Amino acid sequence: MSGARTLAAGLAAALLVVALAWAVPWLRFVLTVATAKGIAVLGILLLLRAGQVSFGHAMYLAIAAYTAAFLAPRIPDAALLLPVAVGLSAAVGLVVGLFVMRYRDIFFGMLNLALSMVFYSLLEKLYSITHGTDGIRLPPLTFAGATLSVEAQSWAVLLSALVLALVAGAAVRVYWSSPLGEALAGIKTREQRLDFLGVPPRLVLLAAYVISAALAGIGGFILAMATRQVTPALAYWTTSGELVFIAVLGGAGSVFGAFLGAAAYELTRVYAAAFVADAWQMILGSVLLLVILFAPGGIWGIGQRLLGRRAAGPGAAATAGEGGP
Amino acid sequence: MSTSAHRGSLTRRSALGALGAGGLAIAAGPGIAQGARPAELKVGIATYLSGPASVFGVPARQTAEMLFEELNAAGGIGGVKARPIFVDEGPGVDHFVGEYRRLVQSEKVDLLFSAISSASCIACAPLADELKKPTILWDCGTQRIFEDGKYDYAVRSQANATPEILAALLYLLKAKPDFKTIAVINQDYAWGRDSWEIFRTGLETLKPGVRVVAELFPRFGASDFSTEVTRLLATRPDVVLSTSWGGDLDTLIRQAADRKLFDRSTFVLPLAESSLERVGKALPPGHIVGARGDHWFLHPAPQDPARLKTFVDGYRKRFGTYPIYSCHHMAQAVSCMKAGYEKALAAKGGAWPNDAELAAAFRGLTFPSPTSSVTIRPDGQGLENQLIGTSKHVDAYPFAVLDEMVVFPAEPITTPIGQKSTDWLKTLKPDMVSSMPKAMPYRA
Structure with a gap:
């Protein structure tokens, strides 16, 4: 279906988030975090399309967040800091990508996990630079030169997160329907075919990997701006796992799945924590189990089934015009 | 972010709407005019309920439950009963920052006790000033908080590293x-x-x-x-x-x-x-x-031996172990809250203090601990x-x-x-x- 309609859908969704954040002020922070994680999950979805699961993308989240924390005293503007932080994430993604591209499946996942844990350890061990687990606090940033009040700043972070989410979502959709994106599905089914077509699979996967690192970087940067405190926990494997969890929860087929999953995850977590402070993990775990057992297509899949559409394999939803802003 | 303008988006929209309504339901608290006595004093308490540091967090939570019951049985603070609302620090700083905001903006807590982890304290001390909510740092270790920053709404009811x-x-x-x-x-x-x-x-x-x-x-x-x-x-x-x-x-x-x-x-x-x-x-x-303080159930020279004995015996009877230092730290936070409110109430001739007045009352406050007493310095740091x-x-x-x-x-x-x-x-x-x-x- 037309891109214009999905764009309208995305905009409507963004407006709904703004309305919700306005009606329930404390949800503003939660929704900002969900949007940030949604953007990072887009990167996971990108790799999932090639059949690869990275258990180490939290590293790119943390790289951007720590870049922001280290450079904020010198570059105190979000608009300048964002490209630097995301650029560094992508650059590291490129270097790491050159190595991990040689591996597939479980080896790909584990190698990413290992590298992210090395980075996590560095953040802890280089204590005199990073303050270890205490983390680094970000000073308030200006937005395109404007100094904002605390209240306005939290709005600015949410709104920039939403704009970035729309742009990233649109970009991923365009990428998915480009030859480079279509080739990703080829890696999943049978890699040699790409070779026969004269398309180098490693390059295809490397491009996706670098883009996914950049998307994780955007997510990490927004998280850093929202919490204003970065700690090594951002790079820990549980954070990487969380991103994969959200991808499964939301449904891997569509751009909307990433954001639906992130919103569902964060809201479940915060409501579970509000109602049973000491057993919220159990609720979160049960939700995922239920999704895996009864709705393998994730929340997005449930939505589609309810609408009576045909069950969508990965990619079908996006091309059907349902997914993606 | 999550729904669309298509036909059939209604399901999703109404689903999210329901969530939003849930949020509003949580958000709806009694609106309290400053100066009037609230129906209830809500205290947000951040502690570890999961993870390795729950060896401190869970005993501290138990202590809080015991002491809030005792406080309320004795008539509460200025006749107002206090209620603790616990949140888990376990999942890390980004979750905790969200929880802190929820406690302030949705639960409408009057006061917060926060936290065990130094990272949580470093994150929440500036938040206390931003949201203008009195916050007692009750257990974290780092000395960086009041050495590197200056906060009006955060005080510490214990020492530091x-x-x-x-x-x-x-x-x-x-x-x-x-x-x-x-x-x-x-x-x-x-x-x-x-x-x-x-x-x-x-x-x-x-x-x-x-x-x-x-x-x-x-x-x-x-x-x-x-x-x-x-x-x-x-x-x-x-x-x-x-x-x-x-x-x-x-x-x-x-x-x-x-x-x-x-x-x-x-x-x-x-x-x-x-x-x-x-x-x-x-x-x-x-x-x-x-x-981590003068915390010992057999303290050789407590200020008030009966007070220490009540605390130790009460805890032991209920939970079967001797109170450890995090229990004492929680007791100090509760005592700090009570003494702070009493000081602020007295300064206003019995009228209920607003957030700024309560935060100011904590400066220079001396309050009893189970073993002796703690004084909060003008910079917010406790002397323990x-x-x-x-x-x-x-x-x-x-x-x-x-x-x-x-x-x-x-x-x-x-x-x-x-x-x-x-x-x-x-x-x-x-x-x-x-x-x-x-x-x-x-x-x-």
Whole structure:
């Protein structure tokens, strides 16, 4: 279906988030975090399309967040800091990508996990630079030169997160329907075919990997701006796992799945924590189990089934015009 | 972000709408005009309910439940009953920051107690100022908060790492003045590194020339210390420092005891009070034990013996163990809250204080603790005495108790206002050791 309609859908969704954040002020922070994680999950979805699961993308989240924390005293503007932080994430993604591209499946996942844990350890061990687990606090940033009040700043972070989410979502959709994106599905089914077509699979996967690192970087940067405190926990494997969890929860087929999953995850977590402070993990775990057992297509899949559409394999939803802003 | 304008988007929209309505339902609290007495005093309490630090967090939560019940049974604060709302710090800072906002903006808490983790405290002290909500930092260790920043709404009802570690160092210098070598075995995270930095800086100032034979930082949460114990057996340090806590410390004590490391070296364990009951008599006599404050159920000279006894017996009767230091810290926070409200109420002639007035009332406040009293300095830092003792085995208890206890008055061992700990520690004078208070023996 037309891109214009999905764009309208995305905009409507963004407006709904703004309305919700306005009606329930404390949800503003939660929704900002969900949007940030949604953007990072887009990167996971990108790799999932090639059949690869990275258990180490939290590293790119943390790289951007720590870049922001280290450079904020010198570059105190979000608009300048964002490209630097995301650029560094992508650059590291490129270097790491050159190595991990040689591996597939479980080896790909584990190698990413290992590298992210090395980075996590560095953040802890280089204590005199990073303050270890205490983390680094970000000073308030200006937005395109404007100094904002605390209240306005939290709005600015949410709104920039939403704009970035729309742009990233649109970009991923365009990428998915480009030859480079279509080739990703080829890696999943049978890699040699790409070779026969004269398309180098490693390059295809490397491009996706670098883009996914950049998307994780955007997510990490927004998280850093929202919490204003970065700690090594951002790079820990549980954070990487969380991103994969959200991808499964939301449904891997569509751009909307990433954001639906992130919103569902964060809201479940915060409501579970509000109602049973000491057993919220159990609720979160049960939700995922239920999704895996009864709705393998994730929340997005449930939505589609309810609408009576045909069950969508990965990619079908996006091309059907349902997914993606 | 999550729904669309298509046909059929209704389901999703209404689903989210329902969530939003849920949010609104949570958000709907009684609107209280400033000055009028609220129907209920809500206190948000951040503590560890999951993860390794729940060894402190859960006893602290139990203490809070007990003390809030006692407080309410005695008529509450100014006739208003108080209710604790607990949140888990376990999932990390980004979750905690969201929880803090939820407590303030949705639960409409009047006051917060936060937190055990230093990272949580560093994150929430500026938030307290941003959201203008009085916040009592009740247990975290880092000295950086009031040394690196200035906050109007955050105060601390306990000491910080500097006096806690310095007291143990002074005690060691007095108890074992002629040691030549030292080794450290700390958990590999901010607290382990920070506390060693404080100890080493103080040691270099007060007793230069001590050789550091090993600096070991095993992984946080490690379950096997055999490599480290072997290393310590080989390097034969006179003194072994460990600021570890929880399961890490329990395991270290057991494994060091099994291999007779305690026979060769004197251990300095500034947090071991919280492990004593768990490790039983595995901890041999003659080693230096601290409690992050003057927290000990057999305190040799409590300000009010009846108060300490009520607290210890009450806790023990309900939960079956002796209260550890995090219980005392929670008791201090509750006491700080009560005294702060009473001061603010008195200043307003009985009218209910607003947030700013309550926050201001905490400055310069002195409030009772189970063992003595704590004063909050103008910068927000609490002045809390420190108790250090030597382990001793007696028949009356199935675990090591403290002997030769020294209670350090808070002021001389706390970094003065406006100075940084690392600089101040370099200016210490050796007469600090000689002017130490007298040690008090164990009494059954």
